[in-house]
Amino acid sequence: MSNTIKRGGFSSSFGVLAATLGSAVGLGNIWKFPSLTGANGGAGFLLIYLLATLVIGLPVMIAEITMGRAAKADPIGTLQKLSPKKSLPWWLVGAAGMLAAFLILSFYSEVVAWVFAYVFKAIGGSILSSDRHVTESAFGALIADPVQSLLWQWGVLAFIGAILLMGVTKGIEGITKKLMPVLFLLLLLLCAVSLTLPKVADGLAFLFKPDFSKITAGVILTAMGLAFFKLSLGMGTMMTYGSYFRDDQNIPATTVRVMLADLFVSMLAGIAIFPAVFTFGFAPSAGPSLVFITIPAVFSQIPGGQLLMIAFFALASVAATGAMLSMMEVPVVILHERWGMSRAKATLLTIAALMVLGSSCALTNSTMASFKLFGMNMFDLFDFASSNVLLPLGGILLALFVGWVWGRDNFQRALSNQGALHNAAVTGAVFFLLRYVSPLLILVVMLKGLGLF
């Protein structure tokens, strides 16, 4: 029996696209993209993020998926299988991915917790206001309350754990596939409303008219980190999903579609948010709170806004759940396939570890507010260390692995579906990028951004 059937996999070409997109689209689009764009000066940041996505994100995504599909194993096993005998311990890249997964899930689960809490706040109705003091203090009160923050986060983790334990991941993917178009329509509606606000011109200028005076090495690193985070790269998620890909799937075509769709969702979120920021007097640099304070203000402008806002946060919860499941898949599949644990045990262990580690992020605006390492609270530190260090480092090593160890022949054969696709020009270009351009570019951006040279 072939490995594919035994391990399970995506059954249709549309299923592959939907699942991969399900991992990519998440709070990264609705929460991280707008807050980083706002905090880093707008259009200039956006432009660098687009460049990083094209020149670095796309080739690394193709590399990860191709490796996963060729080896059909968990990330550690994939690197072991594709390495020649007696080479360097490349499997460590998979192990580092597991560490990155824990760091990201720790703060991501807290943001998901805010989104879940906002579903209920929206039902209560008190946050629906265009008065910025109302929406700002509502969000401030939520994150400054240690008990609420922790309980919502543990609730989210228990919810995700239950989904995994019941083995209804497939069901969730089915639901995500059906509900995502609705989230998309709601975002379009929000954009339409936002475009009628008085200061729409200021909002759009902020988002689309670059001002390069705000661009520093640190900002460039943040933009590159966002590109990795957005496409779920550098920690084995896409490698794991690649291992579920069908052998006849056209990988370059699939990745380009996922990238474009993902960018489109982020753009919609930006267009929905920035005109409101200027109209209602919010600060674009509000950071992580930006979405939670502006979105209610936009909804307050339309009839039926409360119902739509409930729907918006409920759907954002669904999108976030899909992204979390894909991240969780990395430690769970490693503990299961490498260490021989049952899937149930691997899941419980992962959730338990996250409840402990994640609490340091949940309490970051209350009990542990003054607890800092490297000048950052735990929430910011985990975010920074994963997006700006571990994911890019994973990207460098994976690009080097494909370019110099796995090699051109293996890569091109795998990426052309053993020659069935006549795409030698594309695979050759991607290989060139991976061998020479991506590793060097990522390294320079990283070292400069971290102030190391």
Ligand code: TRP
């Ligand atoms: N891409 C997802 C988002 O934008 C988050 C995500 C899922 C992720 N899997 C990942 C980020 C793996 C980094 C690595 O919300």
